[in-house]
Amino acid sequence: MDLQMLALDLDFLSVLRNLAQHPLVQKYRNALRALSGTPHDFAEAYGALCAEIYQNGDQGQVLLRSLHCDTNALTDTIDHPSANVILAVSHDVRTLNDLLSVSGSELLDTAKSIFGQALPSISVLPTFASGSALPCTDGDGLRAYYQDKGFGFFADATFYAADKEKIVPVVHPDPVRLTDLKGYAHQKAQILTNTRAFLAGRAANNILLYGDKGTGKSSTVKAVVNEYAKEGLKIIELSVTQISMFPVICTYAAHSPYKIIVFLDDLTFEREDENFATLKAFIEGGLTGKPDNLILYATSNRRHLIRERFSDREGDDVHRRDTLETVTSLSDRFGLEITFSVPERDEYLMIVDQLAEDCGIEMEAEQLHLLAERFALRRNGRSPRTARQFIQMQLAQEMA
Numbered sequence: 001m002d003l004q005m006l007a008l009d010l011d012f013l014s015v016l017r018n019l020a021q022h023p024l025v026q027k028y029r030n031a032l033r034a035l036s037g038t039p040h041d042f043a044e045a046y047g048a049l050c051a052e053i054y055q056n057g058d059q060g061q062v063l064l065r066s067l068h069c070d071t072n073a074l075t076d077t078i079d080h081p082s083a084n085v086i087l088a089v090s091h092d093v094r095t096l097n098d099l100l101s102v103s104g105s106e107l108l109d110t111a112k113s114i115f116g117q118a119l120p121s122i123s124v125l126p127t128f129a130s131g132s133a134l135p136c137t138d139g140d141g142l143r144a145y146y147q148d149k150g151f152g153f154f155a156d157a158t159f160y161a162a163d164k165e166k167i168v169p170v171v172h173p174d175p176v177r178l179t180d181l182k183g184y185a186h187q188k189a190q191i192l193t194n195t196r197a198f199l200a201g202r203a204a205n206n207i208l209l210y211g212d213k214g215t216g217k218s219s220t221v222k223a224v225v226n227e228y229a230k231e232g233l234k235i236i237e238l239s240v241t242q243i244s245m246f247p248v249i250c251t252y253a254a255h256s257p258y259k260i261i262v263f264l265d266d267l268t269f270e271r272e273d274e275n276f277a278t279l280k281a282f283i284e285g286g287l288t289g290k291p292d293n294l295i296l297y298a299t300s301n302r303r304h305l306i307r308e309r310f311s312d313r314e315g316d317d318v319h320r321r322d323t324l325e326t327v328t329s330l331s332d333r334f335g336l337e338i339t340f341s342v343p344e345r346d347e348y349l350m351i352v353d354q355l356a357e358d359c360g361i362e363m364e365a366e367q368l369h370l371l372a373e374r375f376a377l378r379r380n381g382r383s384p385r386t387a388r389q390f391i392q393m394q395l396a397q398e399m400a
Contacts, residue, residue: 001098003110007032009095015073015085016092022066024059027052028099035110039119042111050104050126059131060100067096067134067142068155071255074143075151078257081143089139100131150232154258158229159222160236162245167236167252178223180358181216182351183384187338188220191297194336195224198295199231199259205335206283206296214385215340217299218265225261235261240268243275246282246290253291264298283333298334348372348382355391361398 010029013020020026027049034042056062073085081089104127112122136142149155157169178188191207198204209217225235236249246262253260269276283296343351352372353365361368375390376382 001102001106003032003102003107004035006095006098006102007035009091010099013092013095014088016067016070016089016096018070018072019063019066019092019096022063024052024056024062025096025099028102031107035114039111039115042115042119046104046107046111046125049107050128053128060133061131063096063100063131064134065156068149068151069153071152074139075146076255078143078146078151081139086139086143089142093134093136093138093142097133097137100133103130104128106130150257152256152258153252154234154256154260158225158234160234162236162238162242165245165248167245167249170237174219174222175226176219176223177226178220181219181223181384182354182387183343183347184216184220184340187340188224190336190338191220191224192227195228195233199228199233201292204295206333207298207336207338208334209297209299209338209340210302211340212342212383213301214380214383215342216384217340221261221263221265221297221299232258233261234258235263237263237265240264240275243278243282246278250290250294253294256293258293260294262294262296264296267298267300268302280333296334343382343384345373345382348376348387351384351387352390355387356394359391359395361391361394363394 007029010020010025010032020029027045030045031042031049034045053059074081074089077085104125108122108125108127111119115122134142136145153167154160157173159170159173160167161170162168181188187209191209194204194207209220211217222235225233238245243264249260249262264279282290349369349372352368356363356368371394372387372390375393376386379386379389
């Protein structure tokens with residue numbers, strides 16, 4: 001392979017030109033170009049390339065991740081790309097695969113033939129293996145890959161969060177699964193039915209999960225996302241103070257092939273403020289509609305989401321009616337409201353039994369139930385959270 005010609009081919013990247021700015025590609029290019037420079041130029045560029053590869057691992061996987069997350073002329077016209085776009089992508093893919101096939105030994109051999117005695121230490125320089133090839137060889141292949149795997153910003157992860165003014169992947173997302181959550185079968189079935197409709201492109205509702213603390217509202221949402229992550233379901237968690245980021249999220253979502261849940265956990269307002277009004281407009285009634293691939297799931301300990309005081313109900317009938325309409329105006333915009341109440345004694349003990357079985361705790365049911373009830377009395381009452389804490393305590397005592 002003519003490595004100096006490969007450097008020129010990299011300059012011709014067009015549809016996949018974003019990858020030309022990738023640190024790995026830049027360091028490859030610098031090393032290839034340095035073959036036309038001085039021995040010092042090559043030594044500097046080659047050392048930087050080795051450091052990049054040693055730090056990040058297989059070159060092919062590194063580039064594939066960036067290719068997967070890219071947006072370009074092909075992704076913008078994924079259903080009907082022009083012949084010119086397909087032709088250009090074919091050139092770009094072939095160039096990147098040629099680049100990945102270059103090993104450290106091949107670079108050093110070429111440098112030795114060019115610089116000869118001017119680079120006496122070349123025989124002891126570090127080397128690296130060629131990278132794995134991309135899972136496509138031409139434009140049609142990359143198009144098929146995008147159609148199957150997706151593309152763009154949300155291709156990088158399943159769980160996202162807001163960091164100041166940016167949306168970033170969650171490094172260590174909650175791995176909770178539906179099988180980990182006991183009880184509340186009816187509530188989970190409602191959420192699953194709605195989520196499946198959303199994934200299928202059918203009509204689906206924004207959901208408000210409200211009820212007592214510790215009943216598994218947030219965990220259920222995260223478990224549903226884990227259940228359907230392989231089908232392209234994504235989630236972005238926002239706090240109340242980050243509601244102003246909705247326009248940014250809508251922009252990202254509008255150009256994404258994925259289905260996205262915006263998750264507002266523990267949603268409560270002290271009063272009808274700017275965030276309250278923004279959220280109402282986002283759900284329904286705003287001038288800018290949200291994309292069809294975006295839906296809102298929220299949890300709250302309050303049915304009406306806004307903290308209501310007895311003083312708010314004082315005054316004449318008109319005042320009380322206006323206050324009540326304000327309090328309910330947001331929660332009424334959620335098409336589906338699902339209640340998570342504190343479990344009764346039998347349901348609580350059923351949750352304890354199932355968790356104990358999962359964890360391999362062998363104890364007479366009567367004794368287990370007695371201890372679980374005592375634990376609930378000392379804690380904050382019966383709830384799935386209390387049941388999990390009780391089981392964790394039993395496991396700790398067994399290991400002591």
